[in-house]
Amino acid sequence: MSLDLPALREAVARHGAVVRILVLSVAGSVPRDAGTSMIVWKDGEEGTIGGGELENQAVREARAMLGQPARLVLRSVPLGPALGQCCGGSVTLVLERIDATSLPGSLPFSRPLPGTTSPRPTADLRPGAPPLLRDGWLIEAAPEPGRPLWVWGAGHVGRAIVDVLAPWPGVAITWIDLGPDRFPGSAPPGVTLLPAAEPPALVRYAPRDADHLIVTRSHELDLQLCHALLLHGFASLGLIGSATKYARFRSRLTALGHTPAQIARIACPIGEPALGKHPQAIAVGVAAALIKSATSGQRQERDAIG
Template sequence: MNKLIQAILTQLKAGQDVEFVTVLDSNGPTPRGAGAHMLINASGYLCGTIGGGKIEESSKQVALEALQAHKSTIEQFKLVPSDLGMMCGGNSQVLFTFLDHQDGLTLQVFEALQQALTAHHAVWLQQVYEDESVTLGVAGTAVLGQKIETSYLTQKPHLLQEKGSATATFVEPISHASRVFIFGAGHLAQAIVPVLKRLDFYTQVYDDRVPLLTTERFPDADELHEFDLDASFELTDVDYVLLMTRSHELDYQLQAKLLQTPALFIGGIGSKHKHRVHRVRLLKAGFTEAEVDRVQMPVGLAIDAESPAEIAISIAAEMIQVRAGLD
C-alpha cells in the first residue's frame, strides 16, 4: 500500500489526475477480494493489482474512460467463461475513484494516509460513491473529510450498500497498529522478518546478544532492541509474539510473562514435547487451561517445513490466517 499511496501523491503533485481502483466486494473464487487496489493515469497502468487476467485488463479500460470523463463509477464483473474468459466463477464489484489533482482535500487525505503508514499508526480510508463522484474521509490519528462511523474502524474492510442502490460506502484499514514481537535474533528470525515485511507486518526483534542486532543482519526489521527479561512489554490485543530464543528456559519465562498481556497471538518454536513440558509448568504456576491454550507451539501451519526459510513460510501462513479471522 505504501508504494501505491506514494504513486498517488507523486501524480497529484505533478498535476496529474488518476483513477484509484478498488475492489469493493466479491463472491465465489475471484482473483482478489475487497480492498485490492490498482492505480491508472492517462498513460495507463501505474501500480497495484486487482487480480490480473481479463478482469484487470477490463478494469484498466474502464479506468481510462472514467479518467478521460473526470468521473467515478462502479462496475460489476462476472467471472465466467462466457463473460471475461476466466475459468474461476463469482462476481466482483469494482469502484473507480477519480482523484483530481486540483482538489486540496484529496491531497491532504493521501498525505495523511502516508504519514500514518510511516509512523505505524492505525488509519482508515472511507470512499462514498454517489452520482459518479466519490467523497473521501480519513479516521485515525488524523481526521479528514467525511466522518467515519466508529463501528467501521476494524481490521477488515466494510461495504455499506443497500440492494439495488446506486450509492455505496466503503471503509478499509490502510495502516494497522499491530506489531510482531520476535524474541530471538537467530537464523529463523533472519528468515521470517523479510517475509513478514512483505506481508505488511511491523516487526520488532529482541535479543540479549547485541552483536546480532544489526541492520546488516536485519535490513527489513522495523525495530531492533536489546532484550531484558525484567523490562515491561506493553502489548495490545492486536499484537503478535514469536518466541524463538536460544534457550528453552528463556522461552518459558517469556511465555509466563507474555501470557499476562492481551497479545492477540503467542507462538513458539519447538517440539510438542517442549510444549507439553512448558504447559505443565505454566499450569503449576497458576495459569488456567484457557490461558495456557493461548500459546501456539509448535508455531506454524503443518506443511512439513524443515529449513529456516520453510519454517518462516509456515509461521507467516498461520499469522495470515489469524489476521484474516479478525472481526
Template sequence: MRVWRQLTDFIARHGSAALITVHDVKGSAPREAGAHMVVRPDGAFHGTIGGGQLEFRMLDIAREMLDSGLRPARIVDQALGPDLGQCCGGRVKILIETFDRRDMEALAPLVEAEAAGGLFEVECRLEEGRVKREFSSAVGDDRWTGWRETHGERLTPVLLFGAGHVARALVLALAPLPFAVRWLDDREGAFPSHIPSNAHAVRLWDPEAEIAAADPGSFVLVMTHDHPLDMAITAAALKRDFPYVGLIGSATKRARFEKRFRETGVDEARIRALVCPIGIPGIADKDPAVIAASVTAQLLQLRERASLGRNLSPPADTNDT
C-alpha cells in the same frame, strides 16, 4: 497496500493515475468488494482485483481513460461467466477513476488517514461525474445518497523476540502482510540495516515490561539467542491471555520448559496453549526461510480463525532447538 499513498506517488511521478475498485460483488468473484488496483499511464500497476480476463479488461479501460484525459468516473458491470468466460459465476461492478495533479489537495486527507494506521470509513457520492469522498457522517441525513468505503488495514500486532536467522527470515515473510511487528533483541548491532516498513526494531532491556505493555491481541514469538531468556520471556507471555505464544524449538525443549513453567506456577491451561514447535504441521525442513514461511502461514490461519471464533490448528512437528 496503502492505496492513497500509492495513488499520489504515481501522480507525483507520472502526472496522472487511475484507481480501479471492486465496487460491488454478487455471487462468486475473484476478489471482495473494496479490492483495489492503482494504475500508471504506462500500464504498470500495484494491487489486484483478482487477475484473469476481468483484470486485463479493467486495465485496458483504465489506460484508455488516462490516455484520453477522461475525468468522469466509470462503473463497469460484468457477469464473469457470460461476459468474460471466467468460472467464478458471479457478477461484479468495477469503479474506475482517474486522477491528476489537480486532485492532490483533495487526496491529502485520505493519505493522512491511511498513514495513521487502522481502518477508516468515507462516504462517497457522484458529483458532476466524479466521486466525492467525505469523512463527515451523513448517517440519518435523508439528503445523502451514495455509498460507504472502508480503507486502511487492521494490523495484527506481533512481538518478535530475537533477531537471529529465523527471525530475520520471518520479518521479511511478514513484510507484505497485515501485521505490525515489534522486533526485540538485547544485543547491540543485532538488527539488519534495512527493515520492512511494518517492523519496528527495538533494543530489548526489560522483557517483562514489553510483555506487560503489549496489546492483548498480540501474537508473541520467542526465538532469542539464549535459552534462559527464551524461558523468561515465554513464562511472562503465558501469564497473559495472548491468542498466540510461539516458542521456537523441538518437542524436547518444550518438555524441559513445561517442567519449569509448572514449578513456577504457570497455569496448566496456558502451558497447553503454548505453540512449540512453531509452524503448520507436516513441514520438517529447518531452513530459516522454510520455518518463516510455515510460521507465517500459521499466523495467517490464526488471524483468520480468531475473527471467526475458531481454535488454532495443532503445532508443527519440529523446529530448530
C-alpha cells in the same frame, strides 16, 4: 478490506497521478472480495484484484485514464460472457484517477459518481466495512486495525515470518531484537522495529490481545520472554524449538511458578511440522495458522451480529 490511505498517498507522491482499481461489489464465484483494490501508474502497479483477464483489461483501461483529468468510472463485468473466465460470477469495478488534488484527506471517504446531483448521504460505516454505493455516492470506511503481532527475533526465521505476513492487512507487526544491526537493511512497510538491549522489558508495552512469536537466537532469552509473557498475558504465544526444548522449558517455567495450564498455552514447535524446517516453510505454516485463526474469529463475529 478498506482503503489504505498511507499507501495511496505514497503512490501519488512517487508517481504523480495514479489510478486505483476497486472491487465495489461481487456476485457469484469471483477471484477477490468486495473492497479489494490495486494501484496502477504509468510503468507499474501494486496489489491485485485477482489477476487473469479481468485484471489485464482493467489495468489497460487504468493506464489510459492517467493522461486524463481526474475522474471516476464504474464498470460491471460478467466474468464468463465478457471475459471467458471460468469463475462464472460478476464484478463491479471502480476505476478512479487520483492525484495530489484529489487525494482523500481522511476516512471515511465519500465522493459522487459522475452525474450525481443528490447531497452527500450520511453513512456510519464501521472500520473495515466493504465499500458502499448510496444515492450516487461512493463511500469507503477506515481500515480495521490490524491484529497485533509481536515477533521476537530477527534471525532467518524471524525475517521469513515478517516477509510472509507483512503484506497481509490482518496484522500489525512489531519486530524486536537486541540492536538495530540485527534487522535487515529495510523492513517491509508498516512494520514497527524495536531494538532493545533487554527485550523482556518491552513485554509490559505489548497489548494483552497480541499474538507473539519467539524466534530469537538465545534459548535463555526465549525462556525470559516466555516467563514475562505468561505473567503479562497474550492472545497466543508460539515458541520456535523442538519437543525436547519444550520439555525443558516446561520444567523451568514450572520452577518459576507457572501452572501446567498456563504453560500449555505456549505452542512449540511453531508452524506446520509436515512442511519441514526451512525458515520459509516455518513462516508459511505460522502464517496459515494466524490467518485461519483471524478469519475464524471474523466469521464468529459476523454470526453473532447476524
